[in-house]
C-alpha cells in the first residue's frame with residue numbers, strides 16, 4: 001500500500017518497536033496497517049444420489065477449469081455461512097452446510113481454505129456470472145486433469161476417500177509448493193494440479 005486508509009498520508013514500510021516484521025506505518029498519524037492471510041471458504045455440495053456439484057469457472061483465474069463452490073470469506077460471517085453463500089452465488093444451489101472436513105494452508109500466497117461438506121436441499125442449480133456450467137458429477141466423472149486449483153483437487157480427494165470408507169474425518173494439509181510462475185497476487189492458486197495427496 002502507498003497511502004494510509006485512516007488519514008490519506010503516505011505510509012512507509014518499517015518494523016514498529018516491539019514487532020518482528022516490517023509493516024506499513026503511516027508517517028502522519030502513526031497507524032500501523034497489518035496485512036494478514038485471506039480465508040477462502042468452500043463446500044462440496046452433495047445431491048441425494050451421491051453426485052457432487054461442480055462448476056466450470058467463467059472468470060479468471062483459471063477460467064474454464066473446474067471447482068466446487070468456494071470464495072473469499074466476507075466480514076461478519078461464519079465459514080459455513082460463507083460456504084453456503086458462495087454455493088448460491090456460483091451455482092444457484094441451496095445447501096445445508098455440514099461439518100468442516102478440511103483446512104488447507106497455502107502459505108506461499110497467504111491463503112487458508114476451510115472446506116465444508118454440504119447437502120443440496122433441492123436439485124436446482126444453474127450457470128451464473130461466475131460459472132459457465134454447473135454439473136452434478138459422480139466421482140468417476142470428475143475432470144481430475146482440469147481442476148482449477150490444487151486445494152480443490154486435494155479437497156475432493158479427501159471428500160471421496162472419506163465417503164468410500166464410510167467416515168467423516170477431518171483433514172489438514174499444508175501446500176508448500178510454489179510454482180516459478182506464481183507471481184500474481186491471485187496466484188492462489190497456482191501449481192500442482194496433478195499432485196497426489
Ligand code: ZN
Pocket residue numbers: 004005006007008009026027028029030031
Ligand atoms: Zn495515517
